Amino acid sequence: MTVLLFALLTAALLGLLWVLRRQNRALQHLREAVLRGQPLLREESSDGGLPAWPALAETVNQLITDNTALRQQRTDQLAQLEATLGNLREAVLIVDESNYIHLANRALREIFPGARDLVNLRLELIVRSGPFLDYVRATRAGKELPREEFEIIDGANLHWIEASGAPIPSPDGKSQWALFVIHDLTSHRKLERVRRDFVANASHELRTPLSIIKGYIETLVDGHETMALEDRAKFLKTIQRHSDRLKSIIDDLLVLSRLESATPGLKFAPLTLAPFFQGLADEYRRRSAGADHEIVVTVPAEMGPVEADSDKLTQVFGNLLENALKYTSKGSRVEIGAQATMEDEIECYVRDNGAGIPAEDLPHIFERFFRVEKGRSRETGGTGLGLSIVKHIVQLHGGRVWAENRESGGLAIILRLPRQQKT
Numbered sequence: 001m002t003v004l005l006f007a008l009l010t011a012a013l014l015g016l017l018w019v020l021r022r023q024n025r026a027l028q029h030l031r032e033a034v035l036r037g038q039p040l041l042r043e044e045s046s047d048g049g050l051p052a053w054p055a056l057a058e059t060v061n062q063l064i065t066d067n068t069a070l071r072q073q074r075t076d077q078l079a080q081l082e083a084t085l086g087n088l089r090e091a092v093l094i095v096d097e098s099n100y101i102h103l104a105n106r107a108l109r110e111i112f113p114g115a116r117d118l119v120n121l122r123l124e125l126i127v128r129s130g131p132f133l134d135y136v137r138a139t140r141a142g143k144e145l146p147r148e149e150f151e152i153i154d155g156a157n158l159h160w161i162e163a164s165g166a167p168i169p170s171p172d173g174k175s176q177w178a179l180f181v182i183h184d185l186t187s188h189r190k191l192e193r194v195r196r197d198f199v200a201n202a203s204h205e206l207r208t209p210l211s212i213i214k215g216y217i218e219t220l221v222d223g224h225e226t227m228a229l230e231d232r233a234k235f236l237k238t239i240q241r242h243s244d245r246l247k248s249i250i251d252d253l254l255v256l257s258r259l260e261s262a263t264p265g266l267k268f269a270p271l272t273l274a275p276f277f278q279g280l281a282d283e284y285r286r287r288s289a290g291a292d293h294e295i296v297v298t299v300p301a302e303m304g305p306v307e308a309d310s311d312k313l314t315q316v317f318g319n320l321l322e323n324a325l326k327y328t329s330k331g332s333r334v335e336i337g338a339q340a341t342m343e344d345e346i347e348c349y350v351r352d353n354g355a356g357i358p359a360e361d362l363p364h365i366f367e368r369f370f371r372v373e374k375g376r377s378r379e380t381g382g383t384g385l386g387l388s389i390v391k392h393i394v395q396l397h398g399g400r401v402w403a404e405n406r407e408s409g410g411l412a413i414i415l416r417l418p419r420q421q422k423t
């Protein structure tokens with residue numbers, strides 16, 4: 001009897017263990033199916049160990065299928081949106097309820113080139129701007145906000161953007177997302193800053209000689225009757241010198257503004273460099289500064305003509321020769337010349353054996369009003385605009401210009417000009 005009972009108990013226990021193992025395996029299949037997002041296989045669906053298992057498996061399969069379809073629909077909708085908005089010139093951004101980026105069209109990726117793929121990143125990783133993130137939050141919450149400008153730090157870069165946004169429902173309709181149209185104001189702002197700086201610099205440059213002239217004139221008006229003739233002559237000479245300075249600055253500013261205008265009026269024609277440089281060198285040798293220096297011209301005999309505006313190039317090489325004479329001491333050697341570099345380009349240079357320029361100033365010397373030694377430049381009648389005029393003219397020829405300190409000492413200004421202008 002006891003043996004029978006024991007055998008029955010063992011059989012029941014084994015049966016229970018078997019059912020538990022099947023259930024366990026079935027649950028494992030269920031978990032895996034949900035995780036991989038694919039319905040249970042036929043043999044998995046029937047293998048549940050419980051009478052209700054087939055119905056449960058069918059419901060789960062239906063849920064998985066619906067969810068997959070929804071996910072696909074969402075991806076399709078986003079892909080469709082991406083295709084529609086991808087080529088818009090306006091930058092478009094869509095973020096979800098947790099600030100994950102779901103859409104960033106090409107124009108937006110161009111604003112933030114630092115981040116290669118914006119989708120699936122959190123907005124906070126790309127955009128460091130508390131006010132913009134507040135704006136995103138408020139837009140998503142449905143507040144009607146006007147378009148706003150933001151300063152945004154992306155890595156080491158500072159951007160200015162203008163954004164306007166609207167809340168949108170998420171594709172599954174369960175949460176609120178937000179869509180933004182963004183304009184990049186960075187280059188506009190940089191230009192504004194350059195303009196502002198330029199106006200401030202130009203006013204400062206003009207004010208200095210003007211205040212000196214005004215001061216001397218006031219002294220003359222008050223005291224000309226009692227003033228010694230010698231002093232009066234000295235005062236008038238100073239006024240004359242500073243009026244000349246004023247005129248040079250205004251002349252250079254006018255030249256620059258003409259060069260920057262839509263019609264700078266360049267007249268291109270073939271120019272043979274050897275006689276052109278010889279003529280310039282002769283002219284500068286006749287000047288007093290030139291007479292104190294040695295001016296050497298070197299152009300290879302076989303060098304053909306270059307298509308250029310000779311008046312404008314006279315201004316370029318005139319400015320460069322003037323600088324070379326101005327910033328070197330008596331007896332220095334100034335070289336002007338050309339060499340063919342490639343078939344379609346020639347390289348010209350003006351170099352001296354003076355003191356050169358501190359390395360940290362080299363990248364700035366083509367900027368308007370930049371001077372290494374302010375006093376020296378003003379003393380010698382410099383306006384600080386000569387090299388920026390040079391750069392503009394070279395660029396209008398489709399060329400490049402840069403400065404290098406020579407190993408042997410002194411400065412070399414190098415120009416690359418295309419032999420022929422593009423039509």
Ligand code: ADP
Nearest residue numbers: 323324327371372373377382383384385386387
């Ligand atoms: P500036 O009218 O003052 O000469 P530029 O634009 O021609 O203005 O030159 C800018 C600055 O570059 C000058 O003020 C001077 O400090 C420096 N510079 C230009 N050419 C030379 C040179 N050959 N040697 C040394 N410094 C130079």
